[in-house]
Amino acid sequence: MLLDGRVAIVTGAGRGVGRAYALMLAKHGAKVLVNDLGSSAAGVGEDQTPAEEVVSEIRGFGGEAAVNTSDVSEWAGAQSMIDQAVEAFGGLDILINNAGILRDRMLVNMSEEEWDSVIKVHLKGTFAPTHHAANYWRLRQKGGHEVDARVINTTSHSALFANIGQSNYAAAKGGIATFTQVAARELQRYGVTVNAIAPRANTRMTEGLREYTEEQLAKRDPEWIAALVTWLASAESKNISGRVFESWGYGYAVMESWQHGPQTEASRDPGELGDRIRQIVRFARANAGIDRNTWLEP
Template sequence: MNGICHRRVVVVTGAGRGLGRAHALAFAAEGARVVVNDHGVGLDGTPGPDTPARQVVDEIRAAGGEAVAHHADIATSEGAASLVRTALDTYGRLDTLVNNAGFLRDRMLVNLDEDDWDAVLRVHLTGHFLTLRHAAAHWRAETKAGRTPIARVVNTSSGAGLLGSVGQGNYSAAKAGIVALTLVAAAELARYGVQVNAIAPAARTRMTEHTFATAMAAPENGFDAMAPANVSPLVVWLGSAASEGVTGRVFETEGGRITVMEGWRPGPTLDKAARWNAAEAGEAARTLLARTPAPAPVYGT
């Protein structure tokens, strides 16, 4: 298959279902050779009975593409390292990493126990970090050997990570951490030919079927705005050589809409050039807030 990712080797984590599956199929349709990672767990991260990664590989191969399955837990260093090795052992190279794996354990903060906090940060944030670290080590070695790659990383954040989400303190914190990790990685890895961006997608998956229940009615005019496949074209472009020069960015994408998200940056400022007392600091803060747009509401409020 020819396309904008012709012969690129692309790893997609959490690719057995939902967004990851859509990404894997879209990359394959654009000519990529795909490593389909899925640990085969349930929505809450507990082991599941099936092997969805193998099913996606079969779909890709049936359509004439190239793919291989990987089942290890990428939130462990060993699993993340084996993911990179699978790409290199199977196809001899690694060009693009798409970090997508995740699950939910939603609780209000007063009911959120430490295990549920740790589990969600582990798979989302630690899973992103470990795969990125092992892929980056390979790309750095390639650069030092005189073979600077045209490498791409696409991380998966969320509107919850940008705005917060009631009942999802663990998930929101993890997704916010992924944005910060993306910015750091983009700055650190540019010298090795690596571009790193993030998406904040909205689509119908196992994780969002309740959140978007009202948006899941029959599609109008044949366009299903909540279909995971709507997100994948941007991911494929970001994962291709065609995205040259785009790095350290966060894109929100839903249906047919793509938005470049603008993160924290300095707003109105007052400088006394001396230490404020508490009353003065409070008055200054209120003055500055009066000059500043109100923040977007937290999801669920």
């Protein structure tokens, strides 16, 4: 029971990896607020049924859970979600920002609405709940209470390795990875750790992208990811913060962020730069492209 007595919010918890997170957190003793609008993968429509089904399943094995259908990308909705967790369960210890949508399209064909909607759900939908949760923890800490809280965000290998056709999604998820690092530095003074997961799982958002063998599908079961998320949500992870983890059944990897590469002297004359820039680019490591990133997968 890694999470006995702890209170968690999981956004986008009605299906896929979010559902797996909510169930495993509850099995390890957490009281879980299951947030989900119940929209399609493209963010269309609303349906409370997926969240209700997860709550029913948790209660079925003796856990405690409640439904929340707030839009996490709306400021007031994010605040009401935090308030509900505190009122229903007496506090808040864990926030897992998982909600997301897809509107894939090549850059030249992407509409303004397709860009804005994805950025809002992913990026603002991570910032707004984290903002309100962080203020709750800050006030607790300033009130003399011990805080040992967790924020776990969701980035994507599509952002980290630059998948074509997803400039909106990749920009949002890349922003979340950096947001995670900044938030970790800012919130450590309040007893809050902040990490991110780049999950690789077979869900409705990835179905049909490629064919998998039964063995590969088994390695893409969301439970592999839920195990790491559950551990990161526990007291055992207290000294780990500001990290991004790639996660699936083949293993877990710590992603290494931007590093300083080859350097050259500066010049006020652009005519002197050609050979210098070409040389440092030649000695720099190539970007880790998604097509070449087959880490541990046969």
